[in-house]
Amino acid sequence: MESESKVFAELVAKRRSLRAFLPDAVDPKLLQAVFSSALHSPSNCNTQPWVVHVASGETIAGLKQVMPQEFMAGKFTMDFPYDGTYEGVYKERQYGAAQALYDSVGITRKEKERRQEEFMRNFTFFDAPHVAFLFLPEPFGLREAADLGMFAQTLMLSFTAHGLGSCPQTALGFQADLVREHLGVEPSNKLVFGISFGYPDPDAPVNSCATDRADLADVVTFHN
Numbered sequence: 001m002e003s004e005s006k007v008f009a010e011l012v013a014k015r016r017s018l019r020a021f022l023p024d025a026v027d028p029k030l031l032q033a034v035f036s037s038a039l040h041s042p043s044n045c046n047t048q049p050w051v052v053h054v055a056s057g058e059t060i061a062g063l064k065q066v067m068p069q070e071f072m073a074g075k076f077t078m079d080f081p082y083d084g085t086y087e088g089v090y091k092e093r094q095y096g097a098a099q100a101l102y103d104s105v106g107i108t109r110k111e112k113e114r115r116q117e118e119f120m121r122n123f124t125f126f127d128a129p130h131v132a133f134l135f136l137p138e139p140f141g142l143r144e145a146a147d148l149g150m151f152a153q154t155l156m157l158s159f160t161a162h163g164l165g166s167c168p169q170t171a172l173g174f175q176a177d178l179v180r181e182h183l184g185v186e187p188s189n190k191l192v193f194g195i196s197f198g199y200p201d202p203d204a205p206v207n208s209c210a211t212d213r214a215d216l217a218d219v220v221t222f223h224n
Ligand SMILES: Cc1cc2nc3c(=O)[nH]c(=O)nc-3n(C[C@H](O)[C@H](O)[C@H](O)COP(=O)(O)O)c2cc1C
Pocket: 015, 016, 017, 018, 019, 097, 122, 167, 168, 169, 170, 171, 172, 193, 209, 210, 211
């Protein structure tokens, strides 16, 4: 039997952001199992400050109709500000990730229109049949947002373990009012980001995108 540590290391390494999906819906029973595992995520004082809404079927189809239009019309309602600019090493890593993405689909630096088209796929959920929106209830802030991040990572690992793929998307938080209205979510629930998910398309070049990581010594200091 494989050791737990090996299984864990392989699972963590296997999870990548995937951006092309097959149209097949995930069986509702499997969805229940996948999301149930994420409930084990830790949180400050076990507050479990996550409110999650999953859109599938006609609901996601409706969102696909309106989200790209709203973005193109410049209608943004972000609950948490994001300007997408980074400095220093963070900027280098951001460039590296963008380069890996565009290389995977053969888009060069100069092809601005194709880059924009690729970016716009965020708002049609990369053709995924499902999307989970992750909300933080008021009045929570940074500390509880970290809890929500832990929920998200457990969820994404759960997707991977069940043969599914996913992509976390800050872009899906750009139109918080629209998403809330569409799903009937109370205004007190603030949208942090979304995660598109489903069965990955194994033949899509974009799903070959692989990003780098910093060296351990660059981010972790061991003190004796
Ligand atoms: C909170 C969060 C938001 C993200 N937002 C987006 C997004 O809007 N669009 C996108 O294509 N990728 C998005 N990503 C995916 C990152 O680009 C990706 O995680 C990073 O490049 C590392 O690659 P990997 O997930 O394949 O390991 C996001 C990731 C996280 C964790």
